Amino acid sequence: MAIKIRIPTPLQKLTGDKAEVAVQARNVNEMIEALEKSYPGIKSRICDETGKIRRFVNIYLNEEDIRFLSQEKTGLKDGDEVSIVPAIAGGL
Amino acid sequence: MSFLKCLKSKGSGREYPKEAIYVCEYDFSPLEADYDYDAIRKALTREKIEKGPRSLWRYRALLPVDGEPTVGLYSGFTPLVRAKRLAAEWGVRELYIKDDSVCHPTWSFKDRVVAVALTRARELGFTTVACASTGNLANAVSAHGAKAGFERYIFIPHDLERGKVLGSLVYNPHVIAVEGNYDDVNRLCSEIVAKYHWGFVNVNLRPYYSEGSKTIGFEIAEQLGWKAPDHMVVPAASGSLITKIWKAFKEFEKLELLNGRVTTKIHCAQPEGCSPIATAILNKSEHVLPVKPKTIAKSLAIGNPADGYYAKDVIHDSGGSAAIVSDDEIREGIKTLARMEGIFTETAGGVTVASAQKLIRQGAIDPDSVIVLAITGNGLKTQEAIQTAVGEPVFIEPSLKSFEEKVRPPKTVMKA
Numbered sequence: 437m438a439i440k441i442r443i444p445t446p447l448q449k450l451t452g453d454k455a456e457v458a459v460q461a462r463n464v465n466e467m468i469e470a471l472e473k474s475y476p477g478i479k480s481r482i483c484d485e486t487g488k489i490r491r492f493v494n495i496y497l498n499e500e501d502i503r504f505l506s507q508e509k510t511g512l513k514d515g516d517e518v519s520i521v522p523a524i525a526g527g528l
Numbered sequence: 529m530s531f532l533k534c535l536k537s538k539g540s541g542r543e544y545p546k547e548a549i550y551v552c553e554y555d556f557s558p559l560e561a562d563y564d565y566d567a568i569r570k571a572l573t574r575e576k577i578e579k580g581p582r583s584l585w586r587y588r589a590l591l592p593v594d595g596e597p598t599v600g601l602y603s604g605f606t607p608l609v610r611a612k613r614l615a616a617e618w619g620v621r622e623l624y625i626k627d628d629s630v631c632h633p634t635w636s637f638k639d640r641v642v643a644v645a646l647t648r649a650r651e652l653g654f655t656t657v658a659c660a661s662t663g664n665l666a667n668a669v670s671a672h673g674a675k676a677g678f679e680r681y682i683f684i685p686h687d688l689e690r691g692k693v694l695g696s697l698v699y700n701p702h703v704i705a706v707e708g709n710y711d712d713v714n715r716l717c718s719e720i721v722a723k724y725h726w727g728f729v730n731v732n733l734r735p736y737y738s739e740g741s742k743t744i745g746f747e748i749a750e751q752l753g754w755k756a757p758d759h760m761v762v763p764a765a766s767g768s769l770i771t772k773i774w775k776a777f778k779e780f781e782k783l784e785l786l787n788g789r790v791t792t793k794i795h796c797a798q799p800e801g802c803s804p805i806a807t808a809i810l811n812k813s814e815h816v817l818p819v820k821p822k823t824i825a826k827s828l829a830i831g832n833p834a835d836g837y838y839a840k841d842v843i844h845d846s847g848g849s850a851a852i853v854s855d856d857e858i859r860e861g862i863k864t865l866a867r868m869e870g871i872f873t874e875t876a877g878g879v880t881v882a883s884a885q886k887l888i889r890q891g892a893i894d895p896d897s898v899i900v901l902a903i904t905g906n907g908l909k910t911q912e913a914i915q916t917a918v919g920e921p922v923f924i925e926p927s928l929k930s931f932e933e934k935v936r937p938p939k940t941v942m943k944a
Contacts, residue, residue, distance in 0.1 A: 444551075481553070481555070491837055492555070494832065496715060501818060504820070521715055521719070522556045523832070
């Protein structure tokens with residue numbers, strides 16, 4: 437199952453400057469492992485030492501924040517689009 | 529001369545060049561401006577600040593720009609209003625309103641942050657600037673950017689108050705209303721920023737922009753006679769303002785510009801329909817969980833607060849607390865400030881007033897202390913929110929008879 441992932445600028449050094457990559461995965465955890473296999477070092481940027489997604493990393497599945505879905509266990513299917521986006525400010 | 533050294537990761541502590549970048553490549557934590565405090569200590573005195581311009585630029589040594597300011601030369605240095613009537617009503621000793629509802633030129637504290645961001649944008653060579661905004665930032669980028677001659681792209685949620693939309697359109701930028709809430713707009717902008725060479729005020733210029741918020745704290749301390757207050761009530765959306773007011777007091781302390789130490793307790797004010805930070809504080813929870821906002825305080829409707837964790841830490845370190853208020857309490861807060869102190873604030877200000885009242889009542893704020901409320905925006909921008917809560921005028925015919933019948937003023941005897 438091919439999942440399309442948009443890679444934020446700070447991580448593109450690890451993906452050979454590619455802004456979009458594709459991996460096979462059934463859920464977000466698997467997706468991160470698959471990314472790590474293709475682009476070694478990327479997991480430690482996205483996840484902390486305990487393997488949890490870092491506070492300042494937002495992951496969206498088809499425009500919805502996975503924290504409103506099933507977090508790392510959120511299921512993925514063929515054709516899904518995932519965005520990895522650093523938290524950004526605004527408001528007060 | 530510039531005291532801005534570099535940008536520094538708030539998480540990993542790694543240093544980065546002072547360019548248009550905003551996240552640490554290692555842990556995605558935000559980058560923050562870092563200064564040469566030793567040099568500032570030698571150069572900066574109270575007298576020098578007091579002789580400076582009557583704008584936020586009197587604190588230029590502590591702002592992240594290299595050269596002379598070029599944008600927002602009249603922004604900031606707003607009144608710190610002693611609120612005696614409201615203090616009497618609430619039974620507290622010394623209460624002040626930091627009144628950014630009259631900030632130049634668009635009547636909110638965002639005029640400060642944009643003054644700094646666009647001065648820096650020009651130094652970095654940008655000709656186009658942009659922002660994602662719940663309204664006030666949109667107005668400030670539109671206006672400041674017009675005067676400074678920038679091309680402007682303004683991204684807003686589709687359902688903003690009419691006053692805030694019009695308050696951007698009139699300056700003739702590109703205004704893009706996005707189907708979705710602020711968090712959706714923000715996510716879209718973070719993808720746009722990767723593709724276009726624009727200065728996004730709240731994205732790739734964020735390390736500069738957010739420092740502008742410190743000037744509220746600097747001004748409060750200076751206006752109190754070089755003293756930090758005992759309590760501050762601050763509204764929170766992303767949580768950034770809380771962290772920057774705290775940073776301002778601490779910087780003044782570090783530079784020995786204050787009488788006494790900083791013992792300020794900072795309190796977080798949020799609306800019931802969007803209170804991720806206040807909820808985490810009140811529940812003593814480790815995590816700030818994002819929410820889907822639903823509140824009349826649209827300028828606070830950020831469900832995924834980027835600085836939430838840092839704001840929570842400041843509240844904890846300062847010994848402060850948090851309050852959550854309902855839409856009705858927000859309306860009542862707006863009316864109370866107008867009725868008692870003659871200041872008409874927007875919904876975020878209503879949140880702050882109502883939260884302060886609640887915290888005083890609960891005993892979280894000591895009545896025998898110096899209390900400052902951060903009032904960040906103007907009520908004329910969010911008229912819809914209180915349209916039905918302020919009553920109607922008395923309609924009469926142009927005759928004395930109609931006046932006396934319908935208005936029934938108390939009888940007074942005219943002196944001969």
